[in-house]
Amino acid sequence: MTFSDDELDRYARHIVLPQFGGAGQQRLKSSSVLLVGAGGIGAGALPSLAGAGVGRIHIVDDDQVDVSNLARQPLYRSEDVGRSKAELAARFAAERNPHIEIVAVDQRVDEDNAENLLSGHDLVIDGSDNFRTRLIVSDMAVKLGLPLVSGAAAQFQGQAALLTGQPCYRCFVGEAFDSDDCDNCAELGVLGALTGTMGHFAAMLAIRHLAGIGPSDAGTLHLFDGVRARWKAITLVADPACRACGTPG
Template sequence: MTPAPFTNEELERYARHIVLPQVGGAGQQRLKAARVAVVGAGGIGCAVIPALAGAGVGQLTIIDGDAVDLSNLQRQPLYRSDQIGQGKAVLAAQFVNALNPFVEVVAIETRVDPANAAELLFGHDLILDGTDNFATRLIVSYTAVALGIPLLSAAAAQFQGQVGLFRGHLAGAPCYRCFVGDAFDADDCDTCAEQGVLGALVGTIGQFAALMAVSTIVGIGNDAAGKLFLFDGATLEWRTMRLPADPECRACR
Protein backbone atom coordinates (compact mmCIF):
# COMPACT_ATOMS: atom_id res chain seq x y z
CA MET A 1 0.00 0.00 0.00
CA THR A 2 1.33 3.44 -0.97
CA PRO A 3 1.47 5.74 2.07
CA ALA A 4 -0.48 8.99 2.08
CA PRO A 5 1.35 12.17 1.02
CA PHE A 6 3.28 13.92 3.75
CA THR A 7 1.46 16.50 5.83
CA ASN A 8 3.09 19.87 6.40
CA GLU A 9 4.02 18.72 9.90
CA GLU A 10 5.71 15.61 8.53
CA LEU A 11 7.62 17.63 5.97
CA GLU A 12 8.99 19.82 8.75
CA ARG A 13 9.63 16.86 11.06
CA TYR A 14 11.67 14.98 8.44
CA ALA A 15 13.22 18.02 6.75
CA ARG A 16 16.80 17.06 7.68
CA HIS A 17 16.27 13.70 5.97
CA ILE A 18 14.53 15.04 2.92
CA VAL A 19 17.32 17.51 2.09
CA LEU A 20 19.82 14.65 1.98
CA PRO A 21 20.31 13.60 -1.68
CA GLN A 22 20.67 9.96 -0.56
CA VAL A 23 17.22 10.06 1.09
CA GLY A 24 15.02 12.78 -0.36
CA GLY A 25 11.26 12.61 -0.49
CA ALA A 26 11.26 9.20 -2.14
CA GLY A 27 13.46 7.66 0.56
CA GLN A 28 11.36 9.19 3.32
CA GLN A 29 8.27 7.71 1.68
CA ARG A 30 9.94 4.29 1.75
CA LEU A 31 10.51 4.74 5.48
CA LYS A 32 6.89 5.73 5.94
CA ALA A 33 5.72 2.64 4.06
CA ALA A 34 8.00 0.24 5.97
CA ARG A 35 6.88 -2.26 8.59
CA VAL A 36 9.68 -3.24 10.98
CA ALA A 37 9.48 -5.84 13.76
CA VAL A 38 11.83 -5.18 16.68
CA VAL A 39 12.31 -8.36 18.68
CA GLY A 40 13.54 -7.38 22.12
CA ALA A 41 13.03 -4.04 23.88
CA GLY A 42 16.13 -4.38 26.04
CA GLY A 43 19.44 -2.59 25.59
CA ILE A 44 19.63 -2.91 21.80
CA GLY A 45 15.95 -2.17 21.40
CA CYS A 46 16.17 0.93 23.59
CA ALA A 47 18.55 2.45 21.04
CA VAL A 48 16.84 1.08 17.93
CA ILE A 49 13.25 1.98 18.76
CA PRO A 50 13.70 5.77 19.26
CA ALA A 51 15.95 5.99 16.19
CA LEU A 52 13.48 4.22 13.90
CA ALA A 53 10.49 6.09 15.32
CA GLY A 54 12.29 9.38 14.90
CA ALA A 55 13.27 8.44 11.35
CA GLY A 56 9.63 7.96 10.43
CA VAL A 57 9.33 4.21 9.96
CA GLY A 58 5.60 3.83 9.34
CA GLN A 59 4.90 0.83 11.54
CA LEU A 60 6.90 -0.61 14.41
CA THR A 61 6.00 -3.89 16.06
CA ILE A 62 7.74 -4.24 19.43
CA ILE A 63 7.89 -7.81 20.75
CA ASP A 64 9.10 -8.42 24.30
CA GLY A 65 7.67 -10.43 27.17
CA ASP A 66 9.90 -9.03 29.91
CA ALA A 67 9.27 -6.43 32.58
CA VAL A 68 11.64 -3.67 33.65
CA ASP A 69 14.19 -4.70 36.28
CA LEU A 70 16.44 -2.40 38.28
CA SER A 71 19.54 -3.92 36.66
CA ASN A 72 18.19 -2.90 33.21
CA LEU A 73 18.43 0.82 33.88
CA GLN A 74 22.22 0.88 33.41
CA ARG A 75 21.74 0.39 29.63
CA GLN A 76 18.02 0.76 28.81
CA PRO A 77 17.24 4.51 28.87
CA LEU A 78 13.64 4.17 27.69
CA TYR A 79 12.68 3.14 31.24
CA ARG A 80 12.71 4.85 34.63
CA SER A 81 13.08 3.74 38.23
CA ASP A 82 9.37 4.23 38.88
CA GLN A 83 8.52 1.83 36.02
CA ILE A 84 10.22 -1.24 37.50
CA GLY A 85 7.94 -4.24 37.13
CA GLN A 86 6.04 -2.83 34.13
CA GLY A 87 6.14 -4.47 30.69
CA LYS A 88 8.87 -3.24 28.38
CA ALA A 89 6.92 -3.59 25.14
CA VAL A 90 4.07 -1.37 26.33
CA LEU A 91 6.42 1.22 27.83
CA ALA A 92 8.46 1.35 24.61
CA ALA A 93 5.28 1.77 22.57
CA GLN A 94 4.18 4.63 24.83
CA PHE A 95 7.54 6.29 24.20
CA VAL A 96 7.05 5.96 20.43
CA ASN A 97 3.54 7.43 20.60
CA ALA A 98 4.87 10.43 22.51
CA LEU A 99 7.84 10.88 20.19
CA ASN A 100 6.16 10.58 16.80
CA PRO A 101 2.38 10.42 16.31
CA PHE A 102 2.88 9.51 12.66
CA VAL A 103 4.29 6.09 13.54
CA GLU A 104 1.86 3.22 14.10
CA VAL A 105 3.22 1.11 16.94
CA VAL A 106 2.06 -2.30 18.14
CA ALA A 107 3.24 -3.71 21.47
CA ILE A 108 3.24 -7.49 21.84
CA GLU A 109 3.97 -8.68 25.36
CA THR A 110 5.20 -12.18 24.71
CA ARG A 111 8.37 -14.10 23.94
CA VAL A 112 8.98 -15.40 20.46
CA ASP A 113 8.81 -19.18 20.34
CA PRO A 114 8.43 -21.83 17.62
CA ALA A 115 4.65 -21.81 17.98
CA ASN A 116 4.07 -18.06 17.53
CA ALA A 117 7.06 -16.80 15.55
CA ALA A 118 5.53 -17.00 12.07
CA GLU A 119 2.32 -15.27 13.14
CA LEU A 120 4.17 -12.49 14.97
CA LEU A 121 6.68 -11.76 12.20
CA PHE A 122 4.58 -12.27 9.07
CA GLY A 123 3.99 -9.19 6.92
CA HIS A 124 7.01 -7.15 7.98
CA ASP A 125 9.60 -5.73 5.60
CA LEU A 126 12.49 -6.11 8.04
CA ILE A 127 13.07 -7.93 11.33
CA LEU A 128 15.53 -6.45 13.80
CA ASP A 129 16.59 -8.90 16.51
CA GLY A 130 18.17 -7.44 19.63
CA THR A 131 17.50 -10.32 22.02
CA ASP A 132 20.18 -11.66 24.34
CA ASN A 133 19.85 -15.43 23.97
CA PHE A 134 20.65 -17.76 21.12
CA ALA A 135 17.52 -19.89 21.42
CA THR A 136 15.35 -16.91 20.49
CA ARG A 137 17.80 -15.70 17.85
CA LEU A 138 17.74 -19.04 16.08
CA ILE A 139 13.93 -19.17 16.12
CA VAL A 140 13.77 -15.66 14.67
CA SER A 141 16.37 -16.51 12.03
CA TYR A 142 14.60 -19.68 10.94
CA THR A 143 11.30 -17.80 10.69
CA ALA A 144 12.85 -14.93 8.73
CA VAL A 145 14.18 -17.41 6.17
CA ALA A 146 10.84 -19.22 5.96
CA LEU A 147 8.92 -15.95 5.48
CA GLY A 148 11.46 -14.43 3.08
CA ILE A 149 12.13 -11.39 5.28
CA PRO A 150 15.58 -9.79 5.75
CA LEU A 151 16.94 -10.14 9.30
CA LEU A 152 19.12 -7.54 10.97
CA SER A 153 20.80 -9.10 14.01
CA ALA A 154 22.51 -7.00 16.70
CA ALA A 155 24.19 -8.20 19.88
CA ALA A 156 26.44 -6.90 22.65
CA ALA A 157 28.22 -8.58 25.55
CA GLN A 158 31.03 -7.36 27.79
CA PHE A 159 32.97 -5.00 25.48
CA GLN A 160 32.10 -6.71 22.18
CA GLY A 161 29.31 -5.83 19.77
CA GLN A 162 28.23 -7.19 16.40
CA VAL A 163 25.67 -6.30 13.76
CA GLY A 164 24.83 -8.26 10.62
CA LEU A 165 22.20 -8.19 7.89
CA PHE A 166 21.07 -11.61 6.70
CA ARG A 167 19.08 -12.51 3.60
CA GLY A 168 19.17 -16.28 4.01
CA HIS A 169 16.02 -16.69 1.92
CA LEU A 170 18.00 -15.72 -1.20
CA ALA A 171 20.10 -18.20 -3.13
CA GLY A 172 23.75 -18.11 -2.11
CA ALA A 173 23.17 -15.71 0.81
CA PRO A 174 23.98 -16.72 4.41
CA CYS A 175 21.45 -16.83 7.22
CA TYR A 176 22.19 -16.29 10.90
CA ARG A 177 22.65 -20.02 11.50
CA CYS A 178 25.22 -20.13 8.70
CA PHE A 179 27.17 -17.73 10.91
CA VAL A 180 26.78 -19.42 14.32
CA GLY A 181 26.38 -23.03 13.19
CA ASP A 182 25.03 -25.58 15.66
CA ALA A 183 27.13 -24.46 18.61
CA PHE A 184 24.40 -22.46 20.31
CA ASP A 185 21.42 -24.80 20.38
CA ALA A 186 21.71 -25.33 24.15
CA ASP A 187 19.39 -23.32 26.39
CA ASP A 188 22.14 -22.55 28.90
CA CYS A 189 24.28 -20.27 26.72
CA ASP A 190 25.59 -17.20 28.49
CA THR A 191 23.66 -13.92 28.41
CA CYS A 192 24.76 -10.44 29.46
CA ALA A 193 23.34 -11.18 32.93
CA GLU A 194 26.16 -13.68 33.42
CA GLN A 195 28.87 -12.03 31.34
CA GLY A 196 28.20 -8.35 32.02
CA VAL A 197 28.00 -5.61 29.40
CA LEU A 198 29.13 -2.00 29.16
CA GLY A 199 26.00 0.16 28.98
CA ALA A 200 27.32 2.65 26.44
CA LEU A 201 28.42 -0.19 24.16
CA VAL A 202 24.84 -1.42 23.88
CA GLY A 203 23.68 2.02 22.77
CA THR A 204 26.46 2.23 20.20
CA ILE A 205 25.52 -1.13 18.68
CA GLY A 206 21.81 -0.34 18.73
CA GLN A 207 22.32 2.99 16.97
CA PHE A 208 24.52 1.31 14.36
CA ALA A 209 21.81 -1.30 13.81
CA ALA A 210 19.22 1.45 13.40
CA LEU A 211 21.46 3.20 10.87
CA MET A 212 21.77 -0.05 8.92
CA ALA A 213 18.00 -0.54 9.06
CA VAL A 214 17.35 2.94 7.66
CA SER A 215 19.99 2.45 4.96
CA THR A 216 18.47 -0.91 4.01
CA ILE A 217 14.93 0.46 3.78
CA VAL A 218 15.89 3.60 1.86
CA GLY A 219 18.54 1.92 -0.30
CA ILE A 220 21.54 4.00 0.73
CA GLY A 221 24.93 2.72 -0.43
CA ASN A 222 25.73 -0.92 -1.12
CA ASP A 223 23.65 -3.68 0.39
CA ALA A 224 25.33 -4.85 3.61
CA ALA A 225 23.85 -8.36 3.56
CA GLY A 226 26.42 -11.08 4.20
CA LYS A 227 28.74 -8.81 6.17
CA LEU A 228 29.31 -8.84 9.92
CA PHE A 229 30.34 -5.58 11.59
CA LEU A 230 32.29 -6.09 14.81
CA PHE A 231 33.06 -3.42 17.39
CA ASP A 232 35.54 -3.70 20.26
CA GLY A 233 34.48 -1.31 22.98
CA ALA A 234 37.82 -1.66 24.79
CA THR A 235 39.97 -0.60 21.82
CA LEU A 236 37.25 1.48 20.08
CA GLU A 237 37.94 -0.31 16.80
CA TRP A 238 35.57 -1.58 14.11
CA ARG A 239 36.27 -4.40 11.71
CA THR A 240 34.21 -6.08 9.03
CA MET A 241 34.14 -9.68 7.92
CA ARG A 242 32.26 -11.32 5.05
CA LEU A 243 30.16 -14.35 5.91
CA PRO A 244 29.81 -17.25 3.47
CA ALA A 245 26.66 -19.30 3.10
CA ASP A 246 26.95 -22.75 4.62
CA PRO A 247 25.98 -25.32 1.95
CA GLU A 248 25.05 -27.74 4.75
CA CYS A 249 22.99 -25.26 6.79
CA ARG A 250 19.83 -26.93 8.03
CA ALA A 251 17.97 -23.64 8.30
CA CYS A 252 18.31 -22.10 4.83
CA ARG A 253 19.52 -24.83 2.43
Protein backbone atom coordinates in the same frame (compact mmCIF):
# COMPACT_ATOMS: atom_id res chain seq x y z
CA MET B 1 1.34 8.60 0.20
CA THR B 2 1.76 12.22 1.23
CA PHE B 3 3.35 14.02 4.18
CA SER B 4 1.65 16.45 6.52
CA ASP B 5 3.28 19.82 7.20
CA ASP B 6 4.45 18.49 10.56
CA GLU B 7 6.03 15.45 8.91
CA LEU B 8 7.80 17.63 6.36
CA ASP B 9 9.29 19.68 9.20
CA ARG B 10 10.04 16.57 11.26
CA TYR B 11 11.89 14.75 8.48
CA ALA B 12 13.44 17.81 6.80
CA ARG B 13 17.01 16.75 7.58
CA HIS B 14 16.40 13.44 5.83
CA ILE B 15 14.60 14.87 2.84
CA VAL B 16 17.38 17.34 1.98
CA LEU B 17 19.92 14.51 1.77
CA PRO B 18 20.51 13.81 -1.93
CA GLN B 19 20.94 10.07 -1.26
CA PHE B 20 17.67 9.97 0.68
CA GLY B 21 15.18 12.62 -0.36
CA GLY B 22 11.42 12.38 -0.35
CA ALA B 23 11.51 8.97 -2.03
CA GLY B 24 13.59 7.46 0.77
CA GLN B 25 11.33 8.99 3.40
CA GLN B 26 8.28 7.60 1.62
CA ARG B 27 9.82 4.15 1.67
CA LEU B 28 10.36 4.42 5.43
CA LYS B 29 6.81 5.63 5.98
CA SER B 30 5.40 2.65 4.09
CA SER B 31 7.63 0.13 5.90
CA SER B 32 6.81 -2.22 8.74
CA VAL B 33 9.51 -3.39 11.16
CA LEU B 34 9.35 -6.06 13.85
CA LEU B 35 11.67 -5.33 16.78
CA VAL B 36 12.39 -8.47 18.78
CA GLY B 37 13.55 -7.46 22.25
CA ALA B 38 13.13 -4.15 24.06
CA GLY B 39 16.30 -4.54 26.11
CA GLY B 40 19.73 -3.04 25.47
CA ILE B 41 19.78 -3.38 21.67
CA GLY B 42 16.08 -2.59 21.29
CA ALA B 43 16.31 0.45 23.54
CA GLY B 44 19.03 1.78 21.24
CA ALA B 45 17.30 0.91 17.97
CA LEU B 46 13.77 2.09 18.78
CA PRO B 47 14.39 5.85 19.13
CA SER B 48 16.17 5.87 15.77
CA LEU B 49 13.42 3.87 14.03
CA ALA B 50 10.61 5.97 15.48
CA GLY B 51 12.41 9.25 14.93
CA ALA B 52 13.23 8.33 11.34
CA GLY B 53 9.56 7.74 10.55
CA VAL B 54 9.33 3.99 10.02
CA GLY B 55 5.59 3.72 9.48
CA ARG B 56 4.76 0.67 11.59
CA ILE B 57 6.78 -0.88 14.40
CA HIS B 58 5.81 -3.95 16.39
CA ILE B 59 7.78 -4.48 19.62
CA VAL B 60 7.92 -8.04 20.98
CA ASP B 61 9.20 -8.67 24.51
CA ASP B 62 7.74 -10.58 27.47
CA ASP B 63 10.14 -9.14 30.05
CA GLN B 64 9.61 -6.56 32.78
CA VAL B 65 11.92 -3.71 33.71
CA ASP B 66 14.53 -4.58 36.34
CA VAL B 67 16.60 -2.01 38.18
CA SER B 68 19.75 -3.51 36.62
CA ASN B 69 18.39 -2.56 33.17
CA LEU B 70 18.44 1.16 33.87
CA ALA B 71 22.19 1.59 33.27
CA ARG B 72 21.85 0.64 29.60
CA GLN B 73 18.17 0.88 28.59
CA PRO B 74 17.27 4.61 28.48
CA LEU B 75 13.63 3.99 27.52
CA TYR B 76 12.87 3.19 31.16
CA ARG B 77 12.87 5.05 34.47
CA SER B 78 13.26 3.96 38.09
CA GLU B 79 9.50 4.10 38.60
CA ASP B 80 9.02 1.66 35.68
CA VAL B 81 10.63 -1.28 37.51
CA GLY B 82 8.32 -4.29 37.31
CA ARG B 83 6.32 -3.01 34.32
CA SER B 84 6.13 -4.47 30.80
CA LYS B 85 9.04 -3.43 28.59
CA ALA B 86 7.03 -3.84 25.38
CA GLU B 87 4.26 -1.56 26.60
CA LEU B 88 6.64 1.08 27.96
CA ALA B 89 8.74 1.02 24.78
CA ALA B 90 5.63 1.42 22.65
CA ARG B 91 4.51 4.38 24.73
CA PHE B 92 7.93 6.00 24.34
CA ALA B 93 7.86 5.58 20.55
CA ALA B 94 4.30 6.87 20.24
CA GLU B 95 5.19 9.99 22.22
CA ARG B 96 8.31 10.49 20.12
CA ASN B 97 6.45 10.36 16.81
CA PRO B 98 2.64 10.55 16.56
CA HIS B 99 2.71 9.81 12.83
CA ILE B 100 3.69 6.15 13.16
CA GLU B 101 1.83 3.02 14.26
CA ILE B 102 3.25 1.25 17.31
CA VAL B 103 2.11 -2.14 18.58
CA ALA B 104 3.32 -3.73 21.84
CA VAL B 105 3.36 -7.54 21.92
CA ASP B 106 3.97 -8.86 25.44
CA GLN B 107 5.15 -12.30 24.32
CA ARG B 108 8.31 -14.33 23.94
CA VAL B 109 9.08 -15.52 20.41
CA ASP B 110 8.96 -19.31 20.17
CA GLU B 111 8.43 -22.02 17.57
CA ASP B 112 4.65 -21.78 17.86
CA ASN B 113 4.18 -18.04 17.37
CA ALA B 114 7.21 -17.02 15.27
CA GLU B 115 5.51 -17.24 11.88
CA ASN B 116 2.52 -15.21 13.01
CA LEU B 117 4.71 -12.56 14.67
CA LEU B 118 7.11 -12.14 11.72
CA SER B 119 4.56 -12.30 8.89
CA GLY B 120 3.48 -9.03 7.34
CA HIS B 121 6.65 -7.08 8.09
CA ASP B 122 9.28 -5.74 5.70
CA LEU B 123 12.26 -6.28 8.03
CA VAL B 124 13.06 -7.80 11.43
CA ILE B 125 15.55 -6.46 13.97
CA ASP B 126 16.59 -9.06 16.52
CA GLY B 127 18.04 -7.78 19.78
CA SER B 128 17.13 -10.80 21.90
CA ASP B 129 19.55 -12.06 24.54
CA ASN B 130 19.78 -15.81 23.85
CA PHE B 131 20.70 -18.04 20.94
CA ARG B 132 17.51 -20.08 21.05
CA THR B 133 15.35 -17.05 20.30
CA ARG B 134 17.85 -15.72 17.77
CA LEU B 135 17.84 -18.99 15.83
CA ILE B 136 14.05 -19.23 15.88
CA VAL B 137 13.80 -15.68 14.53
CA SER B 138 16.50 -16.25 11.92
CA ASP B 139 15.05 -19.53 10.68
CA MET B 140 11.60 -17.96 10.30
CA ALA B 141 13.02 -14.89 8.57
CA VAL B 142 14.68 -17.22 6.04
CA LYS B 143 11.44 -19.16 5.57
CA LEU B 144 9.42 -15.98 4.98
CA GLY B 145 12.10 -14.28 2.88
CA LEU B 146 12.45 -11.36 5.30
CA PRO B 147 15.64 -9.33 5.76
CA LEU B 148 16.99 -9.65 9.29
CA VAL B 149 19.22 -7.25 11.21
CA SER B 150 20.86 -9.04 14.11
CA GLY B 151 22.50 -7.03 16.88
CA ALA B 152 24.25 -8.12 20.05
CA ALA B 153 26.54 -6.82 22.79
CA ALA B 154 28.43 -8.46 25.65
CA GLN B 155 31.18 -7.11 27.87
CA PHE B 156 33.00 -4.69 25.51
CA GLN B 157 32.23 -6.48 22.23
CA GLY B 158 29.38 -5.64 19.88
CA GLN B 159 28.22 -7.07 16.58
CA ALA B 160 25.56 -6.33 14.00
CA ALA B 161 24.72 -7.67 10.55
CA LEU B 162 22.08 -7.40 7.85
CA LEU B 163 21.15 -10.86 6.56
CA THR B 164 18.91 -11.34 3.55
CA GLY B 165 18.83 -15.13 3.06
CA GLN B 166 22.25 -16.62 2.43
CA PRO B 167 24.25 -16.49 4.60
CA CYS B 168 21.83 -16.57 7.53
CA TYR B 169 22.43 -16.28 11.26
CA ARG B 170 22.54 -20.08 11.60
CA CYS B 171 25.40 -20.17 9.07
CA PHE B 172 27.28 -17.86 11.44
CA VAL B 173 26.71 -19.62 14.79
CA GLY B 174 26.00 -23.18 13.63
CA GLU B 175 24.03 -25.76 15.58
CA ALA B 176 25.83 -25.44 18.91
CA PHE B 177 23.54 -22.95 20.61
CA ASP B 178 19.96 -24.14 20.22
CA SER B 179 19.41 -24.02 23.99
CA ASP B 180 18.33 -20.87 25.83
CA ASP B 181 20.75 -21.32 28.72
CA CYS B 182 23.78 -19.77 27.02
CA ASP B 183 25.72 -16.92 28.56
CA ASN B 184 24.15 -13.48 28.33
CA CYS B 185 25.01 -10.07 29.71
CA ALA B 186 23.62 -10.97 33.15
CA GLU B 187 26.50 -13.43 33.59
CA LEU B 188 29.15 -11.78 31.43
CA GLY B 189 28.46 -8.10 32.11
CA VAL B 190 28.18 -5.40 29.45
CA LEU B 191 29.15 -1.75 29.12
CA GLY B 192 25.91 0.22 29.05
CA ALA B 193 27.01 2.60 26.30
CA LEU B 194 27.89 -0.36 24.06
CA THR B 195 24.31 -1.63 23.84
CA GLY B 196 23.13 1.79 22.72
CA THR B 197 25.92 1.98 20.14
CA MET B 198 24.98 -1.37 18.64
CA GLY B 199 21.25 -0.69 18.84
CA HIS B 200 21.57 2.58 16.96
CA PHE B 201 23.87 0.91 14.43
CA ALA B 202 21.35 -1.90 13.92
CA ALA B 203 18.71 0.76 13.23
CA MET B 204 21.12 2.39 10.76
CA LEU B 205 21.49 -0.88 8.86
CA ALA B 206 17.70 -1.27 8.80
CA ILE B 207 17.08 2.30 7.64
CA ARG B 208 19.71 2.03 4.89
CA HIS B 209 18.07 -1.14 3.60
CA LEU B 210 14.48 0.10 3.81
CA ALA B 211 15.23 3.48 2.24
CA GLY B 212 17.53 2.05 -0.43
CA ILE B 213 20.61 4.00 0.56
CA GLY B 214 24.02 2.98 -0.76
CA PRO B 215 25.23 -0.45 -1.85
CA SER B 216 23.88 -3.57 -0.19
CA ASP B 217 25.63 -4.51 3.04
CA ALA B 218 23.96 -7.90 3.35
CA GLY B 219 26.18 -10.66 4.71
CA THR B 220 28.71 -8.31 6.36
CA LEU B 221 29.29 -8.72 10.08
CA HIS B 222 30.26 -5.45 11.78
CA LEU B 223 32.28 -5.93 14.96
CA PHE B 224 32.99 -3.22 17.50
CA ASP B 225 35.73 -3.51 20.12
CA GLY B 226 34.74 -1.18 22.93
CA VAL B 227 38.10 -1.46 24.70
CA ARG B 228 40.11 -0.29 21.69
CA ALA B 229 37.27 1.76 20.14
CA ARG B 230 37.75 0.05 16.78
CA TRP B 231 35.36 -1.26 14.13
CA LYS B 232 36.03 -4.28 11.95
CA ALA B 233 33.92 -5.74 9.14
CA ILE B 234 34.10 -9.34 7.96
CA THR B 235 32.19 -11.16 5.24
CA LEU B 236 30.06 -14.07 6.41
CA VAL B 237 30.08 -17.22 4.33
CA ALA B 238 26.97 -19.25 3.55
CA ASP B 239 27.03 -22.85 4.77
CA PRO B 240 25.73 -25.11 1.96
CA ALA B 241 24.67 -27.65 4.60
CA CYS B 242 22.77 -25.07 6.72
CA ARG B 243 19.36 -26.53 7.57
CA ALA B 244 17.75 -23.07 7.33
CA CYS B 245 19.14 -21.55 4.13
CA GLY B 246 21.26 -24.34 2.58
CA THR B 247 20.49 -26.38 -0.50
CA PRO B 248 18.68 -29.64 0.39
CA GLY B 249 20.34 -32.90 -0.49
